[in-house]
Amino acid sequence: MGLFKFLKEKISGKSNAQKDKYVAGLDKSRRNFSSKLKILAARYQKVDDDYFDELEQILIEADVGVNLALEIVDATKKESRLNGISNPSDINELLVDKMFVSYAQQGDDIQNEIVFSEEGPTVLLVVGVNGVGKTTTIAKLAKRYIDQGKKVLLVAGDTFRAGATEQLTIWASRLNCEIVVGKEFADPSSVAYDGMKKGKEIDADLIIVDTAGRLQNKVNLMAELSKMKRVIQKEIADAPHETFLIIDATTGQNGVIQAKAFKECTDVSGVVITKMDGTSKGGIILAIRDELGIPVRFIGLGEKMDDLEEFDLDQYLYGLCLGGDENNG
Amino acid sequence: MAFESLQDRLTGIVKRLRGQARLTESNMEDMLKEIRVALLEADVNFKVVKEFVGAVKEKALGQQVLNKVSPGQMLVKIVHDELVDLLGADQCDIRFEINKPTIIMMCGLQGSGKTTTSGKLARLFKRKMAKKVLLVAGDVYRPAAIEQLVTIGKQIDVEVLNMGVDISPVEIAKKAVAKAYEEKFDVVIIDTAGRLHIDEILMKELQDIEREVKPTEVLLLVDAMSGQDAVNVANAFNQQLKLTGMVMSKLDGDARGGAALSIKHLTGVPIKYIGVGEKLDDLEVFYPDRMADRILGMGDVVTLVEKVQEEIDEKQAKRSFNKMMDGKFDLNDMLAQMEQINRLGSFGGLLKLIPGMPKISEEDQEKAKVMMNKTKAIINSMTKDERKHPEIIKNSRKIRIAKGCGMNSSDINRLLNQFDQMKKSMKEMSSLYKSGRMPKF
Incomplete structure (x- = not known):
């Protein structure tokens, strides 16, 4: 064949x-x-x-x-x-x-890299259920674009989980980029709003907005995301330009339901699959694409800051089915 | 809610099987297929599904259908029994040491919910069993993981041992146990960093902790949303550590939790607790038979009863009951009752536990909650007199109350009508009670 x-x-x-x-x-x-x-x-x-x-x-x-x-x-x-x-x-x-x-x-074919707007800051909203690795992925994405010479601003929109803001703040200082934080339990929309203002002020190229993890069947929390979007648009009309849904590679068929629900309330423009360095096969990549047509843009292949790769189907299938054989002979 | 689609499918099966005299290979074939697909969609491990369907088929074949029972119901019963079997027949509790600290070590993949669950367990032991609990911040790798545990500790008023990030988790665990002996803590919960089961260095670290502190319980966190690979993960953890139980997290989502259930079957490690929400109270003991009932849509009456009993202040209840019987029930009592219901946690969660009410959408639940909050706001805007004697509330008072709670007079009217209705039915109940036709409270 x-x-x-x-x-x-x-x-x-x-x-x-x-x-x-x-x-x-x-x-x-x-x-x-x-x-x-x-x-x-x-x-x-x-x-x-x-x-x-x-x-x-x-x-x-x-x-x-x-x-x-x-x-x-x-x-x-x-x-x-x-x-x-x-x-x-x-x-x-x-x-x-x-x-x-x-x-x-x-x-x-999809462009994996974030599409930057011609004028003003490009806004990336990052969403997902609890514990999939949103904050870590944001740090990886920030590093990727800082390395490309972009000015990146982080917005700590997870005001709910204990320690979430601190976690992103630590990353911001390690990456040496600016961050906007709100008070504990502040309305995430208000933090996002401050973030947009700050982004325009400092003329950032990319504003990455973190959000609290939420299970997709919680109506209130999903509505909160829609509100964040509206508030962001008050400052930057065509934002968010990108919305990434983060999905854990170990997720089973619920991943499809997650993608469906988040797509409904936030116009998900891409999926990032995290924790692909485990033993999971990430078949959910195919399932999501099959059912919803949302492309995978990046995948996380390890814990180090630069272990985030553009998603490439050839590479994925090659890595999954063949890669090792070649090395063996 | 977990397994909803299996529930739907089984309902369809019961309907289709009406009128059949016995279960045969041919009339079962479609159903078994449906069960198979439903279980696979619920992420139940492939091997377990195969076994499960085989076992159901074997038990069902040739079953004479009993009088008054439909073949569909018969099959549902068989599926139920097999599910209970799969989930583990008995409920397993945490084992507590006598005369020395009970040491619990948490472990699992990244993002499975270790830190949150540590907090929930601490709260449970403290609140329900009056234990003196020490939380141990052993995740020195993830940025701000320690801050997270410290914040949770503050919220539930439990001491957190925080030794910073420049010390090995093994040392932290040793110090924590020494401290627990010295200061007579009942329970020590050691939070650890998330790690891949194939990460040899970090897995060795867990083994070192286990060897040094000899935990009473080693609990593996499993995300209810996990896929087929979860079984491999659990196997790897179980081979390297002596797991004594699992906690299934995020079961309040719409994931069906099939992977976690498979783990029990394939590794023999029992599920001890389930996480059912983001609040620190949202942790429940896992009951296999109830879970099976819940999966099949029979409603979890026992859990409901326990939940209600635990939360409702009995005195309060008696007081309003007596008032009711005397026809003196007023808006204050209505408010108190609402607050009790609120304390029970998610309203919808409660409704779901009542049999015959499985079809309430999340949206309707939210509406019900909003209604309740509105009612509370209205009553809170009334004077004490008005609450005691609602009949004095006329037009100008209504306008003032409406202003106070940000609603309009029609909302106030609706509430007052509702209250009148309640009072009326209470009067009827009261006369029944007094005439002795109702059991004593």
Whole structure:
């Protein structure tokens, strides 16, 4: 079939540094995913229905979701019958191909980097449920754009969780960038408003607004986000220019519900997947794209400040399915 | 709420199976498929789903359907029993040491809720069991993690041992335990930094703490939203530490918590507590059978009863009851009752526990809460006289009250009508009670 070859070729054009990070970051995920595929292929001489059932299982175990897993496996099955393919490892290649297609179908290539407005500060609102890594991701994003020569302002909009403001303040001082903080339990909208004013005053290029973690079924808290947005717009009319939803890679099918709910109240323009350096396969990436068409923009591959990478599907699939093999020979 | 869709699916199954004499392979096939998909969508581990569906099928096949029970109900019962089995048959409590401090060590992935849960546990032990609790700030890595615990400690009035970030967590834990012996603390809760189960250095650190302080309980935090990988995480923690239990966090979301439930089944580590909200009171003991009932939509009556009993000040209740019976119930009593209900925590959470009321949307709950707050505001804007004798409230008083609470006279009218209704039905109850047709309070 030569699809892996295709993926390898695509990858070979890309920077080695990024490739290495993906390969290293996804090392643990891969050991689970691709070795499962390989063990499966080794167990079967010829492909039959049981084989496809097991493929489905591997996908579900990667949090791809039942429906999408079925779709991908069905498409693989169909094509294999059409072309008379019955060799297990060829089928596996076909499967990866279908995973690729299922994501790529959902829209054009996306620009991962933040799109800066031509005039005035660009505003990025960061939202998500509790404990996904919003504050850490903000620090990573801030560093990324400071390194690109942008003037970044942080706004500590999480006035609810104990220690949240302190956490962002520590990051601001480590990154040597300005920060706007409110009083404890202050209305987050008022902090956001102060942030916008300050951003205009100091002529910041990028204002990143942190928000408190909220579970998507809490109506009040979701309404609070809409209010923050309105208040931000009082100062900067077309803001927020970007809204990133942060999702933990270990999240299961609830990730889709999260994306849906946050999309409804904040115009999510991109997803950042955190904690991809664990053993999770991040199948939720495919599930979210499949159901909602929201692109993943960045992924977090480690705890260090520069362990945030642009999301690249080729790299992701390569890192997940192949990366290690090459190193082994 | 967890597992809502399984609940919906099962309701559909019960309807479709009406009129069948027995459960057979063919009439069960679709249902089993639905159960499978529902469980997978709830993030129940793949292996567990397979086993579960197999077990249900085996038990159900050929079951003679009992008189007066529909085949659907029969199947639901089987699913329920299997679920209880899956969740672990018995409820497990924290084990407390006698004559020495009980040491609890918290561990888990980043963002699973260790610090918040440490605070909740401290509050629970302090408030319900009158224990002297020491919280230990052992997360020296995440910026401001210590500040977070210190703030929580202040909120619940529990001492926090804060030794800064320039000392190893192992040392902190040792010092904490020494302090606990010296100052006679009953419980020591050691918060630790979040870590990946594959991070060898940090996992070794936890093992070192475990070896040094010999904790009574090692609790793993598991996010209710976790996916299929949660089982691998729990396995890794369990292999490297002696886990004694789990706490499932964020169960107040709409995640179904299937992954956490699978962990119990695959590792044998019991779930001890569940986190059901952001407030420091929002921690509940985990009861497997009740959880199974809740999953199936039978309502969790027992939890409700306990919750109500614990919170309502009995004297207060008796006083208003007597007043009611004497027909002297006034707006003051109405206000007091509302405050009691408020203290029970989320109104919606309470409604959900009542059987037959599963379909209240979050939005409706919010509306109910808003209504209650409005009523409170109105009553608070009245003079003492007006509260005691609502009948004196005429037009000019209404306008003044409306101004005071920022509403208009029609709102005041609505409240007064509501109050009249309440009073009327109380009079009826009272006459029933006095005539002995109602059980004594």
